[in-house]
Amino acid sequence: MRKPWIAAVAVAMPLTLAACGGSAPPGTEGTGGGGGASGDAITIGSLHPLSGAFAADGQQMDNGAQLAVDAVNEAGGIECLDGAQLELASGDTQGAPEVGQSEAQRLIQEGAVALVGTYNSAVSQNVAAVAERNQVPFVIDVSSADEILQQGYEYTFRLQPSAAVLAQRGAEYLAEVSEQAGAPAQQVAILHEQGPFGTAIAEGFTAEAEAQGMTIGPVISYDPASVSDFTTQVTAVRESGADVMMVAGYYRDGVLVANAVDTVQPGLDAVWGVANGAFDTPQFPGEVGEAGEGFFDANYRLDMTNPETQELAELYRETHGDDIRTAAVLSYDAVRVIADALGRACSTDPTELRDAIAETELDSLIAQDGPIAFDESGENTNAAPILMQVLDGTVQQVFPSEYAETEPVYPAP
Incomplete structure (x- = not known):
């Protein structure tokens, strides 16, 4: 080969x-x-x-x-x-x-x-x-x-x-997709791992989502290394009346979140990952089954x-x-x-x-806005997330249109 x-x-x-x-x-x-x-x-x-x-x-x-x-x-x-x-x-x-x-x-x-x-x-x-x-x-x-x-x-x-780009695009995609579906996101609960990654995503997402007219809350953090169950956290989200739950975390905790959502049934329009380490991996649907159907993730993605x-x-x-x-x-x-x-x-x-x-200018195997190239701070200037969704047991690219394999389903099943 x-x-x-x-x-x-x-x-x-x-x-x-x-x-x-x-x-x-x-x-x-x-x-x-x-x-x-x-x-x-x-x-x-x-x-x-x-x-x-x-x-x-x-x-x-x-x-x-x-x-x-x-x-x-x-x-x-x-x-x-x-x-x-x-x-x-x-x-x-x-x-x-x-x-x-x-x-x-x-x-x-x-x-x-x-x-x-x-x-x-x-x-x-x-x-x-x-x-x-x-x-x-x-x-x-x-x-x-x-x-x-x-x-x-x-x-x-x-x-x-960067976290700033991921968070901003994640909130923008939520606003666009939900509005196009005729069900604009109103109140977004945030569940995030408590380290620098999750905290930065939560803060950046909050700023952009509020600018888009959404209300944020509750905001719940957790330790990804020690957490073993999210029933209490997802129950709090259900009781808050939020219509969307944004989740920023890693693979193991993402699986636990899906199991808790399946158990608690919080009545959300969407579980919306931003840079989530689970929701867009090919292993996730197979591990959680129907519990993860419809989950979104705005994240970097192999093209x-x-x-x-x-x-x-x-x-x-x-x-x-x-x-x-x-x-x-x-x-x-x-x-x-x-x-x-x-x-x-x-x-x-x-x-x-x-x-x-x-001085790099190199085509990437990742979906992004152009070749790999770095600015003076070391950021890849063309790095950008796309939106994925678990549909029929597989992760599919759904937004923006130039990378979409199919249309997003919102509210999610």
Whole structure:
């Protein structure tokens, strides 16, 4: 099977070859240079929760990063660095900020020239500080909290939409979809995980929803690592009279929310995820069954209208026996960004690599407004969410129209 995107990179890399000397690349065997080498390999550090409450997503993301490394190596490695191969070194953050911080430091000390990760915003905050202190590029695949990139960092970049973009678009989509259906959303309850990610989504969504004329309340937060049932919270939503419940959280808690909604029957027009880690994954409908039917999610999304994304999804299924989650595609894209930058910088020097990443213009396997490109703060300027809904037991793209596979059903079944 042809590996996605490799053909384009293979064409681009020879253009930089003339600028590279014939000596071995910095950071590889025999140079006496900087880090990044294991034999003739250039090491990329992958930081994700491989154990604990977030392990299902974390393992998928590590798998996605490895598939990208394999694709680069099978295509001949980094051509202008004498065909240097990539090597993935994985660190288990356990979803804990202090563990992620120590694992990032370990991977850098062991020679990683760049890092990808981490899924949890609180972890990415700590990893970004480590990357900046060591002047090693860090490409965030998944973590939305705005404050990560509000520190003036120069070595940290983010692929997914920020919390501000996710929250604003999520509220706008709710207003548009509900109004088009003739049942404008009136009162929205918010249920969110209490970390930086969920809090930022809740605050941004509230501001935009109120600007759209909606009333917000109640607002309920929870600890995603320890929560075991949402019956009490969903009962409070039912008693409030809200017609929509917005939910920002992770996969395990998203499943628990669906079960509680099925039990309590709060009489909502919609359960409306914003950057929800469960509602748009292919595994969610199969795990919760009818309990999740009709759930929405405004989130980043792998572009299944793209043949290259379809190839990657098929490869993941063949390799790992599971359907690929969007988070894993973002990890794949994060490694692509680093490989593309290595091919243009023709160097593993972290500053030169950082400068090449900053100049990225690379087609994404994610549905967004254009190619991957970063602004001065490190945000992907074209990152944008789309709206999905569980219909007939599958996750389908429903809004905006240019990405829609079918029409949204509102009020939801």
